[in-house]
Amino acid sequence: LNGCECEPYLTADHKVLLEFADDIIFGLKAILKTTGAGKGIIVIEDNKQDAIELMQEKVADIGNMEVFVARTKYPQGAEKTLIKRVMGRKVPSGGLPADVGVIVDNISTVKAISDAIQKGMPLIERVTTITGEKIKNPGNFIIKIGTSVRDLIDYCGGFTDDDVLVKMGGPMMGFPLNTLDVPMMKGSNGIIAIDTDETKEQPCIKCGRCVDVCPMELSPLYFVKYAKEENWQGMKDMSVMDCVECRGCQYICSSKIPIINSIKAGKNAVRGMK
Known part of the structure; x- marks a missing residue:
């Protein structure tokens, strides 16, 4: 299980680990049973000590589960990077994790699996981070998929000023939004509001x-x-x-x-x- 927060600013996975630990364990058990995998490894970065201690407590009496503590480093959340770090296996070029006997699932995905089995609830909501230095009241929220980005930002008190760049996702892999009238999707783990980017492109100097x-x-x-x-x-x-x-x-x-x-x-x- 990929419990490494994929980007700076975002804390949605961290919050899910803390608030829905039992659901995470149930979902992981379901995955192990379905796939026939021999072991479930929950990978959490070392800057989430409270989540590490909680999950270690939850898996203490479960023989085929363990918590792996990884050094906090971007982009450790990329599945091929994670597999190499945790398992020491290198996914071949053009290959998939299954080619080296591994399945990687995100924390929010496992929570959704648990909801589907235990509650009969389809994927209609997820935990999302709304943050950035331009957001008045940042936080993590359970949102319905399809909710307008504008409504979420209004709920957080709006922007601190007008000079703002809004991205869906994090500061690294997120993409700028030209309008706030767009819906949140199942993969929308964050909305960030930051300073606008005024940098100008220059010719490559081949610095490497x-x-x-x-x-x-x-x-x-x-x-x-x-x-x-x-x-x-x-x-x-x-x-x-x-x-x-x-x-x-x-x-x-x-x-x-x-x-x-x-x-x-x-x-x-x-x-x-x-």
Whole structure:
């Protein structure tokens, strides 16, 4: 179970672990029974000590479950990174976790499984973080899927000022919203309101910092070059499909190049290739 909060700012999974611990255990038991997996491992980062202690207490008398404490590090929530860290197994390029005998589920997913079995409740709600320095009253809330982002922000007291950038998701992998009149979806784990981004793109200086931080050991600077040339085969050969879009490369980029835009264009083109 992926109990590593996938991004800075967001604390929804942490809150679910604390408030619905018994549901998490029930859901994990259901997954183990359904899949025939030999062991259930709940991975929690070491900055969530209260959740670690609670879950360790819950699994103490269960022989096929354990809690794995991982060092807090972004983007540890990416499933391939998590598998390598916890199990020491490397998912092959283009492969799936099942190829190395692992299934990864998110904490909120397991809570939904428990709700479906114990309450007969379909996936109609989830815990979501509404936060950021521009939100007056941030917090975690159980929301109905389909709720308007505008209604959620109004419920939190609105913005502290008008100079604000709203993203669905976290600061790294989240995407900017051009309008607040959009619904929350089943994967909407957060809404953040932060300062607007005024950075300007500069030419690549080939510093290699994007290569240094890539958790998938890719070379993101080539993706920008190949995207401009529309060299989609080159992007495929450089394993663009293995990118988890963590935006670490874009965050660290000295020239502030929107690398993820090139990666997404490349992925779409590769998917369309025959």
